[in-house]
Every structure is written in structure tokens, then in C-alpha cells.
Amino acid sequence: MKRTMENQKLIDIRNLVKRFPIGDGxxxxxxxxxxxxxxxxxxxxxxxxxxxxxxxxxxxxxxxTPSEGSVTVLGREVTHLSHREAAALRNHHIGFIFQTYNxxxxxxxYDNVEFPLLLQKGGAAxxxxxxxxxxxxxxxADKAQSRPAQLSxxxxxxxxxxxxxxxxxxxxxxxxPSANLDADNSHHILRTMKxxxxxxxxxxIFATHDEKVMHYLDRxxxxxxxxxxxxxxxxxxxxxxxxxASGEIGGSExxxxxxxxxx
Amino acid sequence: MLALKLAIRNLLGAGLRTWLTAGVLSIxxxxxxxxxxxxxxxNLHARSTTREWEIGGGxxxxxxxxxxxxxxxxxxxxxxxxxxxxLAAAGRIVPELITxxxxxxxxxxxxxxxxxxxxxxxxxxLPTAALAADSVGIPALIGRRMAASxxxxxxxxxxxxWRDRSGVFDAREVTIVGIFRADVPSIDQGQIWLxxxxxxxxxxxxxxxxxxxxxxxxxxxxxxxxVFKDTDFLLKEFTEVIHSKKAGSSIIYGTMLAIALLxxxxxxxxSIFRRRREIGTYMALGMTRGQVIGLFTVEGAAHSLFALLLxxxxxxxxLHWLGTHGISMPEVADAxxxxxxVKMLPVxxxxxxxxxxxxxxxxxxxxxxxxxxxxxxxxxxxxxxxRSQ
Numbered sequence: 001m002k003r004t005m006e007n008q009k010l011i012d013i014r015n016l017v018k019r020f021p022i023g024d025g026x027x028x029x030x031x032x033x034x035x036x037x038x039x040x041x042x043x044x045x046x047x048x049x050x051x052x053x054x055x056x057x058x059x060x061x062x063x064x065t066p067s068e069g070s071v072t073v074l075g076r077e078v079t080h081l082s083h084r085e086a087a088a089l090r091n092h093h094i095g096f097i098f099q100t101y102n103x104x105x106x107x108x109x110y111d112n113v114e115f116p117l118l119l120q121k122g123g124a125a126x127x128x129x130x131x132x133x134x135x136x137x138x139x140x141a142d143k144a145q146s147r148p149a150q151l152s153x154x155x156x157x158x159x160x161x162x163x164x165x166x167x168x169x170x171x172x173x174x175x176x177p178s179a180n181l182d183a184d185n186s187h188h189i190l191r192t193m194k195x196x197x198x199x200x201x202x203x204x205i206f207a208t209h210d211e212k213v214m215h216y217l218d219r220x221x222x223x224x225x226x227x228x229x230x231x232x233x234x235x236x237x238x239x240x241x242x243x244x245a246s247g248e249i250g251g252s253e254x255x256x257x258x259x260x261x262x263x
Numbered sequence: 264m265l266a267l268k269l270a271i272r273n274l275l276g277a278g279l280r281t282w283l284t285a286g287v288l289s290i291x292x293x294x295x296x297x298x299x300x301x302x303x304x305x306n307l308h309a310r311s312t313t314r315e316w317e318i319g320g321g322x323x324x325x326x327x328x329x330x331x332x333x334x335x336x337x338x339x340x341x342x343x344x345x346x347x348x349x350l351a352a353a354g355r356i357v358p359e360l361i362t363x364x365x366x367x368x369x370x371x372x373x374x375x376x377x378x379x380x381x382x383x384x385x386x387x388x389l390p391t392a393a394l395a396a397d398s399v400g401i402p403a404l405i406g407r408r409m410a411a412s413x414x415x416x417x418x419x420x421x422x423x424x425w426r427d428r429s430g431v432f433d434a435r436e437v438t439i440v441g442i443f444r445a446d447v448p449s450i451d452q453g454q455i456w457l458x459x460x461x462x463x464x465x466x467x468x469x470x471x472x473x474x475x476x477x478x479x480x481x482x483x484x485x486x487x488x489x490v491f492k493d494t495d496f497l498l499k500e501f502t503e504v505i506h507s508k509k510a511g512s513s514i515i516y517g518t519m520l521a522i523a524l525l526x527x528x529x530x531x532x533x534s535i536f537r538r539r540r541e542i543g544t545y546m547a548l549g550m551t552r553g554q555v556i557g558l559f560t561v562e563g564a565a566h567s568l569f570a571l572l573l574x575x576x577x578x579x580x581x582l583h584w585l586g587t588h589g590i591s592m593p594e595v596a597d598a599x600x601x602x603x604x605v606k607m608l609p610v611x612x613x614x615x616x617x618x619x620x621x622x623x624x625x626x627x628x629x630x631x632x633x634x635x636x637x638x639x640x641x642x643x644x645x646x647x648x649x650r651s652q
Contacts (some may be wrong), residue, residue, distance in 0.1 A: 007374040044547070055644075063547060063643040084551050091549020106272035118265045119549050162550075 010074060010171060010203050011037040011060055017068035018055050018226075020168040029055040031226040032069070032077035037205060039170065042197045044206040044213060047223035054175055056223070060205065061094050061173045074170060091119050095164025095202075099176035103148040103163075109135070112142040113162045120167065134166040138192055154185030161189060163197055174206045178213055190216045207226040266554075270562035274569065277530075281569060284526040288570035288623065290652060291519035293578035295619045297585065298512040300609030304586075306505045307610055309602035310498060315388045316447045316496045320479035323347075323356070323489035328473055332362050333376065340428075340471045341488055347475060355481050357384040358472035360462045364425040368413040375409075375453045377425060379462025386478050389450065393441035394458045401461055403437035406451025410442045415440060421527070423455070427467040435465070448600045513568070520623070523570070524630045531563045531634040542638055543646030556635045565633020567624045585609055 018030040030052045037043060045053040058064040059071055062078045063086075071078045074093050081089065090096075091114060095116075103112050113134055117127045135141045138158035148156055164172050174193070178186035193218050197204050206213055214220060222230035274281040276293035314320070328339035343351065343358055360379040365372055380387075382394035389404070395520050396402045405415060415421060417439050424434040437457065445451060475489060483491045495502070535542070545555050617641040 058644045061547070063647070087546065087549050087551040087554075090547060096544075096547045098544070098547075100540070102540060102547075102647070104269070104541065104544075106269070106276045115265075115547050119554075 009036050009072075009207075010041075010070040011035070013056075013060075013069070014071075015069035016056070016059065016066050016071055018052070018059065018064070019067045027145060029226050030059075030066075030102045033226070033228055035221065035228065035231070037203060039203055040197065040201045041219055042194060042204045042217055043219035043221060044208055044217040045221050046209055046214060047224055047229070048209060051223040052226040053209075053223055057173050057175055057205065057207045058095065060171075061096060062089050089202070090114060092167065093170050095166050095167065095169040095172040097157070097160050097172060097174035097177045099179045101148070101153075101160045101180075103156055103159055104147050108145050108147055109140060109151070109159050112148070112159055113166050116163060118166050130168075131162075132167050134162040137196060138162045141192065153181050153183070154188060157185070157189050158192065161192060161196075165200075168200065169202065171203045171205070174204060174208075176208055176210070178208070178210050183212065186210070188210045265560045266561040267565065269558060270565040271568075273562055273598040274565055280530065281566070284523060284530060285566050285569035285573055287519070287526060288523035288627070289514055289521050289573035289578065292570055292574045292623050293582065293621060294519055294620070295516040296578070296611060296616055297582060297609060298516055298583065299587070299615050299619065300611040301590070302505055302509050302512065303612065303615060304608045304610035305603065306502075308604050308608065309501055312446045312604070313449075313498060313501070313602050314479060314494060316385065316445050317450050317476075318494055319357070319386055319476040320481050321477045321483060321491055321493045322497060323475040323477065323486050323491050325473055326488075326490055336361055336363055336376075336473065339473050340466075340468050342470045342646075343472055343475075346484075346523055347489070349374055349487055350481075350484075351381070351475070355387060355478045357381060357386045357476040358459060359474050359476065360459055360466070361473040362425055362466050362469060363461065364423050366413065366453070367422040368415060369422070373413060375455055377423065377465075378450075378454055378456050378464055379459040379461045386476060388445070389441050389456065390441055391456065394456065396440050399438035399440060401435060401437040401457060402440040404441045404443060404456040405439060406448075406454065406525065407442055407444045408448060408451045409454065410439070410600070412452070415439050415442075421455075425465065427465065429467065433465065446604045447602050449602075450518060450601065472622075501602065520626060523566075524626055527563050527566050527627055528630045528634060530566075531559065533630050534562070535559060535634055535637060539646045540649045542641060543643050543648070546643040547647065552639050552641075556632070556638050558568060559635040559638065560628060560632040563635070564624060566631075567627040570623065570627075571620065581607070582611060586611060599603055 006181040013033055016030050016033040017028065019026040019028045033052075033056060045056055047053055055064065055150075059066055059078065060073055062073065062081055066079055073089065076085075076089060078086065078089075104115065107115070110131055114127060114131045117130060132141060132144075135144055140155060140158055140162065143151065143155065143159075148159065151159065160177075164174075172193075177193075181189065186209050190213060193204055196202055206217065208214070213246060218234055220230070220232045220234065221228060222232075294304050327335055329335040340360060347356065347358070351358055357380065362377050364375055364377045366375050368628075380389065380391050380394070382391045384391055391404065393404055394402045400538040403421065405413075410416070419439045420436045421439065422434060422436050424432060426432050437455070443451075457465075459472075463471060475486070477483070477491075483493070484551070543556055545558070546552070550558070586609050589604075591606050591609040592603055
């Protein structure tokens with residue numbers, strides 16, 4: 001039985017304004033954004049460059065703070081979080097996937113995926129189990145001892161997904177995750193994320209202008225000049241509706257729901 | 264542990280740059296240990312040799328005696344009290360009577376000090392037993408430096424002229440019965456050793472002495488009319504020389520250390536600039552700024568671990584070889600009047616090595632921390648974009 005997605009507010013954004021100082025003046029990146037995200041959403045912030053997608057994603061991820069308005073993530077008002085509290089929120093509850101993967105080049109795939117858990121100071125046995133599980137999810141268990149330099153772009157992004165998911169976060173923020181990938185790899189990682197979303201109930205929010213990503217989204221929020229231009233929910237979107245990857249890229253079948261149960 | 268693991272991986276990943284920096288740091292470390300060991304070895308040797316040959320466990324001086332003023336000798340003599348005589352008889356103190364004199368080797372004129380000492384004493388390493396020879400008129404003992412400068416051999420006669428306690432000049436010929444080799448120039452250069460009783464008779468100072476050398480295990484006693492000078496006082500000038508030598512040598516290894524630290528500082532600055540995206544990733548993954556600063560500080564400081572590793576590979580055998588074979592000193596090395604051995608053997612104490620290790624680790628940690636502080640001003644969003652502020 002699949003996990004029930006509770007329709008609770010995971011993120012609540014009200015009248016969000018973000019300004020960046022430029023010289024003597026300032027540039028307003030976000031202008032009065034009001035949005036809410038429920039648990040288990042697979043949503044995307046779409047729009048052209050400079051529309052404020054990444055800025056909004058950064059504020060949701062407590063990497064940045066609003067100039068005005070309020071942003072509540074997992075019940076915490078990010079405006080009022082100290083550096084330490086924001087770091088703890090990111091470490092325990094938020095996963096990040098970057099366009100450039102941002103893997104640690106000197107670490108193996110296993111070490112990269114293990115890294116967020118080391119910051120949580122959990123037991124070694126539990127950590128190992130979680131890492132191997134996460135690598136299974138993305139089909140890279142056999143590459144555990146490889147270095148990022150030995151992997152393809154698609155594999156690197158799958159490691160990045162495993163790293164984001166290994167701590168079973170409630171929220172994953174993905175900034176242009178497919179921008180550096182070819183079509184096959186893009187579809188593969190998107191299918192992986194979609195499955196994780198469905199099986200684990202993890203909320204995914206993307207910042208993207210990649211058409212391929214939009215096909216997978218349940219909700220598309222269009223941003224233009226720092227404002228919400230549209231907010232559409234798309235019905236009946238499943239991974240089976242999307243074009244299959246041309247050729248297998250080494251991804252294994254994802255495990256059943258019992259394997260995905262939150263601890 | 265995570266920081267150390269990451270640091271070591273990053274440093275190994277940097278390849279030759281890491282090893283060059285660690286190499287210079289290791290040289291600084293080895294030189295630091297060597298120089299300190301050399302000076303410690305010199306200090307140890309000089310102190311023990313001076314105790315054995317000249318000062319014992321301290322000296323009781325006549326209040327008027329000043330070892331740097333020969334004119335004080337005219338007044339600096341007094342009879343031994345019954346207590347002092349008792350200690351001398353028991354071999355717990357050795358009385359010395361010192362007076363100025365002039366020698367005439369080969370018709371030349373040389374100023375020197377006549378030092379009277381009991382031939383039977385066993386407290387000092389001086390071979391005074393030779394002074395008990397009764398086959399010659401007045402037996403005399405000199406050191407190898409004195410023998411070399413006066414061109415004297417055992418059996419040679421030497422004319423001495425001195426003034427007695429009344430200021431009257433007198434002269435006699437003495438016979439060199441022995442030439443000793445000691446690393447203590449102050450008992451050799453400009454000194455001639457005669458039997459105490461003979462000197463007392465020559466100067467008209469029967470039963471008198473200028474100073475009394477105490478046995479090493481003899482606790483200081485309140486001897487009336489005598490002032491006790493402990494070994495710290497008697498070796499004060501030498502200690503000051505060692506301190507000054509240590510300060511001088513610290514400039515050498517301090518400069519080398521500074522070069523290595525500068526390389527680490529530069530590496531850190533460059534590393535933080537080039538790895539902004541990585542820093543942003545750490546923050547995004549949940550590291551606090553303090554943790555990231557700590558990570559970079561550990562990474563910089565880990566250079567010292569590599570340096571210690573290198574130093575143990577080539578430094579340990581080198582230092583051990585130097586410690587066993589020593590460094591030969593030229594014959595003129597002791598012409599300065601400093602106590603110095605034929606060979607200087609470095610002595611490496613655990614405390615000194617640990618201190619040097621601590622200096623290297625601490626200094627690298629500090630120079631690693633200084634540039635890492637700028638991470639605290641780095642915004643995660645800017646760092647993730649690879650921008651600096």
C-alpha cells in the first residue's frame with residue numbers, strides 16, 4: 001500500500017519580498033510571493049532566467065532570508081532562524097540537488113552519500129544501511145567505491161539524489177537538476193525522483209526551465225519578474241505517462257514500498 | 264574525525280603542492296629539533312663537565328673573591344675554620360688557593376694564575392695525584408691548551424714569579440709533571456696547578472684558601488667567613504650564552520617555519536577562493552559556518568601531520584645518526600673560553616620534541632584558521648554560485 005500523502009501545509013509563504021543590494025540601490029528579485037506547498041507535492045518553479053526561481057528555492061531551503069514577508073518551512077519561520085538553527089533544519093529535514101551535482105571529488109560515491117548522516121552523528125551500522133539503501137534507490141550500489149570523476153553526468157546526479165534522500169528528508173529542493181544532462185539521463189533521474197516522491201511521500205520542489213522536467217510535475221508555478229504568474233495543478237501525471245528513456249542507463253528497479261518506509 | 268578524513272583526502276588530492284609544503288615544514292621541524300638538541304646536548308655536556316672538573320656541587324668563596332677580577336686575589340684568602348678542615352679531611356670540600364703569577368717560558372713572559380690544590384683530592388676529575396710526585400722540586404700540572412700555548416711538555420721546567428702576602432716578589436722553577444685534557448677552558452688556559460701546601464708556603468698563606476669546592480652531594484653549609492655560590496650562579500654566564508645561542512638559532516628555524524607557514528597560508532587563501540561552491544555545498548548539507556571553518560582549519564593544520572610523517576621518514580635516521588656520531592668541533596672552538604667538547608652530541612629530550620611538534624601543529628593551525636575566518640562572511644547562496652563577497 002502506498003503511503004498516504006497528507007494534505008498538510010509543509011511550506012507557507014506570505015507576501016515574500018527579496019531585495020539584493022546593488023551599488024547604492026537594490027534589485028528586487030521577489031515581489032510579494034504568497035504560496036503554500038503541501039506534504040508530498042512534486043512541484044516546479046518555472047520561468048526564465050532572472051525570474052526568481054532559485055532565490056525562492058534558496059529562501060525555502062533557509063540558505064537565504066526574506067527582506068519582507070514570512071516563510072514558514074516545516075513549522076519554522078526561516079526569517080527568525082539563527083545560522084545554527086538553519087543549518088540543523090537543512091541537515092535533518094531538507095535535501096538539496098544541484099545543477100552541477102556539487103559532489104565532493106575526493107570522496108567515493110559511498111562517502112558522498114554518507115556525508116549528511118555523519119553530520120547527524122548517528123550510529124555507524126544505521127548509517128551504512130541507510131547509505132546502501134539510498135544507493136539501491138538510484139541504482140548505483142555497484143559504484144559505491146567509485147569517485148565522482150569516474151562517473152557520467154547522469155550517475156553523478158543520481159549520487160546527488162541519493163545524498164539528498166539518504167537522511168529521508170521531508171523536503172527536497174532541486175535547482176535545475178537536469179540542466180547538465182542529456183534527455184535519457186534527465187528522464188532517468190526524474191523518474192527516480194518521481195518514484196521516491198510517490199513511495200516515500202517526500203515533497204520535491206524544482207527550479208527549472210527544462211520542458212522535460214515539467215512533464216513530470218504535479219504542480220507548475222510560473223514566475224515572472226519575481227511574481228507568481230501562474231499556479232497550475234496537473235492531474236493524472238504518473239511516470240508511465242512520460243516518454244521512456246531510450247536505452248537503459250544502468251538504473252535498477254526501485255524497491256517496493258516496504259523498503260521505502262520511513263524509519 | 265570527519266574533518267580530518269576530508270582534510271587528508273583533499274591534501275592527498277592536491278598532490279605535489281601538499282608534499283612540497285609539507286616538505287619545507289618538515290625541514291623546519293627537523294632543523295628545529297636538531298638545533299635545540301645540539302644546544303641542549305652542549306648545555307648538558309658543559310654543565311656536567313664543569314661540575315666534574317671545576318665547580319663540584321658549588322663553591323664557598325672568600326667574601327672578597329671575584330673570579331673576573333684577579334686583583335681581588337690579593338685580599339681573597341682566609342684560613343680554614345676547624346669545620347672546614349674537618350670537611351676537607353673527609354673529602355667533602357676541596358680548598359683552593361689562587362694567586363697571580365708570571366711565567367717565563369723560553370724567555371717570554373706570560374701572566375697566569377697559580378692554583379693550589381690538595382694532590383690527594385678525589386672530588387674533581389683533575390689528575391692532581393701527579394702533584395704528589397716528590398722526585399721533582401715543585402710539581403706542576405697544566406692543561407693541553409696551556410701546554411700548547413707555552414710549548415711545554417711533561418718534564419719541562421718553567422720559571423714562575425709571584426708576590427707573597429707581603430707584596431714581596433719571589434721566583435722558583437717548577438716542573439711540568441702532567442698535562443691534562445679537559446673540555447673546561449677555565450681550569451686550563453692561563454692556569455697552572457701546584458700542590459696546595461706548596462702554594463701556601465710560597466705565598467706565606469699557610470692553612471689559607473681562596474675558595475672551597477663542595478662535593479656534588481654535599482648540601483650547602485653555613486661556613487663562617489665563606490659565601491656559598493651554587494652551580495646556577497657559577498654557570499650563570501654559560502646559561503646566558505646558551506639562551507643567546509637558542510635565540511640566535513630560533514631565527515634560523517623560525518625563518519624556515521615562516522616560509523612553510525606562508526605557503527600554507529597561501530594554499531588556504533587559494534583553497535577557500537577556489538572551493539567556494541564546495542563551501543556552499545557543506546552549508547547546504549547542514550554544516551554550520553563554524554564547522555566549515557573548523558574543517559578548513561583542520562585541513563591546513565593537517566599539513567603538519569604530513570610534515571611530521573616526512574620528518575619521521577628522513578629526520579629520525581638523520582637525527583639519530585647525528586645524536587650518536589656528533590659533530591666534531593675544531594680545536595679553536597674553545598678558544599672563546601666556553602666549555603665545549605671535542606664533539607658536540609645533540610640530546611633530544613621527549614619534552615623538547617613534543618614542544619617542537621606542538622609549535623609546528625599550533626602554528627599551522629593558526630595560519631590555517633586566519634584565512635578560514637572569511638568563510639564566516641560567506642553567504643551560502645553566493646558560495647553555491649562560486650562567488651565571493
